[in-house]
Amino acid sequence: MTASATESTGFDLDRPVALHPLTYLVEGDEVTVGCQATDSYGVLPADGAALVRRLAAGLSPNEAARWYADTYGEQVDVVEFLDALTELEFIDGASGSASAAPPLRWQRLARVMFGPIGWLAYASLIVAAIAVMITTPAVRPSYHNIFFSPYVTVVGLVLLLGQIPGLLIHEGFHALAGRRLGLRSSLGVGRRLYFVVFETNLDGLVSVPRRQRYLPILAGILADLVVLAALTVLAAATLRADGTVSAAGGVALALGFTTLLRVVWQFYFYLQTDLYFLVVTVLGCGDLQSTAKKILRNKVWRLLRRPDRVTDESTLPPRDRAVARWYAWLLPAGYAFSIGTLLLVMVPTAWQVFSRIFGRFGGGESWDTLADSLVFLALNIAQLLVLAALAIRDRRRRRAAARLTHVLT
Incomplete structure (x- = not known):
């Protein structure tokens, strides 16, 4: 070994x-190699x-190089x-020997929540909620439930x-x-079109067999169903003697x-919801969304007779x-549906609401009504500012990634 090799590699x-x-997870001709200590994963060919x-x-x-050449x-x-x-980050640079991953918190709780006791509790709660919905019409889901206060x-x-x-x-x-599977996770805030969303990062899923990925993917929908069931049972338990919904029950509904x-909303899979990742996993895809966008862009450039822009x-x-051959056409259809819903339903509804709110400032309203309107406006403006800040953050990240790609090519 020469000195230059030592200096260039550090080894x-x-x-x-x-x-x-x-x-190591073998999938066809590729192997997903993962490191839980650094939460880093890579897909390598079998020989790599x-x-x-x-x-x-x-x-x-x-x-190892001589073994590779011989093999x-x-x-x-x-x-x-x-x-x-x-x-x-597969190489341990902190010490002369390999170090184990730090202990994973909440793993015992996870095994209980997704063990027999947990599943029995979830099933019992959901069955109870269905029963009260059937027998008590007042607690059935309805958009009228939103307006529990004047x-x-x-x-x-x-x-x-x-x-x-x-x-x-x-x-x-x-x-x-x-x-429960020994995977690390992190929570962040993101944006899907005009929706602000929380996101759980579970990159380690790529390192476990496909059949074990379904529960982590669908666990969020399970949580929503359990929460909906619990709120329904709470509303039913707090009904007044005359069968009307109490104040606490109104909030719960x-x-x-x-x-x-x-x-x-999970069925808006073109926004990369939980059901999107379920579809990707079932079909054995990697990054279906990016692939579909690239194919769709190529179709557009071909229609515009711009072969120089086709990748x-x-x-x-x-x-x-x-898969993207047919999935690509669902993307514009899905975005058109979301934008159409925004323009035809959400914007007119918001216009009516804000018209009434601003109409209160014309005079003759009590101070508490005016204060109610001002706080309502402030809340909605704050939400729009958060959405704008996330959009700016995403744009900056895309620009930084583009600059990095330009430097490396």
Whole structure:
């Protein structure tokens, strides 16, 4: 080994390299190699994964390179290979030996929640909610349940603040279902078209067999159904003697209806909801959304007779490319539906609401009514500002990624 090789890699190529404990998931001709200690994962060809296994078993880089040449009849640039492993954070640079992943919190709770006791509790609650919906019409989901108070500020604040625990429970179920499998997770805030959403990052799902991915993917919808059931049973339990809904029951029914809307929203799979990831997993795709967008853009450029703008589709994953042939046409249809709903339903509804709100400032209204209107306006403006801030953040990230791609090419 030359001195230049040592300086360029930072490793002695004749000594074993310390790797973090790694997982290997074989899927066809590819192997997903994962490191739970750094929450990093990469998809490698079978021969590349075999080389990683040799390094992890204690062979030095030079010994592993000779084994690779003897086994596959080809030479490997072991220096470049080590650089790639470093970028993937598979190499333990903190010590001379491999270090184990730090303990995973909440794993025992996750096993209880998705064990026999948890499933029995969820099933009992959902069955009880269905029973009270059948026998008590007053607690059935309805858009009328939203207007539980004559004050729009009260309605707005309750729906805004009351949905936050529901959203956290939704994402918490995703995270706990993943932690049950030993996967790490993180929570963030994102945007889907004109929707502000919470997001659970479960990159480690790619490292587990496909059949084990379904529960973490669907756990959020399960959480919504459980929350809806609990709110319905609470509303039924707090009914007045005359059968009318109490104040607490009214709040519960309002939050229950918005929870039901959250379940319906999952069917907007073109916005990459939970059901989108379910479809991708069932069909065995990787990044179907990006592949479909690239194919759709190519179709548009061909229609506009701009072959110079058409990109090479042969580099796209074969399975994604096959599914995207028909999925690509669902994207414009889905976005058209969302934008149409915004223009034909949400905008006119908002216009009527805000017209009434601004009409209150014409005079003759009591101070509490005016205060109600001002707070309502402030809440809605704040939500629009949050959406705008997320849109600006996403645009900056896209520009940064584009600059990075330009530098690397």
